[in-house]
Amino acid sequence: MSFRLKVLALAAILVLAFAAGYSSAQNPTLKTVMRDKLVNAQQLLEAVVTADYAAIDRGTNALSRISETEIATWQVGASPEYRKQAMSFVHSVQGIHDAAAKHDIEAVLAEYTALVSSCTRCHAHVRSLRTVSFEAPLSAKRRS
Numbered sequence: 001m002s003f004r005l006k007v008l009a010l011a012a013i014l015v016l017a018f019a020a021g022y023s024s025a026q027n028p029t030l031k032t033v034m035r036d037k038l039v040n041a042q043q044l045l046e047a048v049v050t051a052d053y054a055a056i057d058r059g060t061n062a063l064s065r066i067s068e069t070e071i072a073t074w075q076v077g078a079s080p081e082y083r084k085q086a087m088s089f090v091h092s093v094q095g096i097h098d099a100a101a102k103h104d105i106e107a108v109l110a111e112y113t114a115l116v117s118s119c120t121r122c123h124a125h126v127r128s129l130r131t132v133s134f135e136a137p138l139s140a141k142r143r144s
Helices: 003-025 028-049 051-072 080-101 105-129 138-143
Strands: none
Touching: 003 080, 028 051, 028 105, 051 080
């Protein structure tokens, strides 16, 4: 297995690990969309590894549809970093699609790696927004 494929496999494992920890705090609709993105990204990985350009085309079309829906419904009020990562994801999907149309597997692989990176960065950003406090709420302190 080449170094690039090993990196790609590791990236896929990381996406799965992050998705498992991330999904429990999501609302059902968002959880479903993120699961759909993950399943499609996994199928796309298989297509990339096997250089199945027809399957890459189907995978990028599916991810584009999911992303368009996500951006249209959740971009309002989204943080600039979220918007940046969402657009990075969309650009990577388009880059995969364009490279596959040229049957350029190296460019497909580079764009897929960028896609996984955008997922990882976005999930890290969302996790960083969550804060945990071990202090009692102010109202509870007043009662003491």
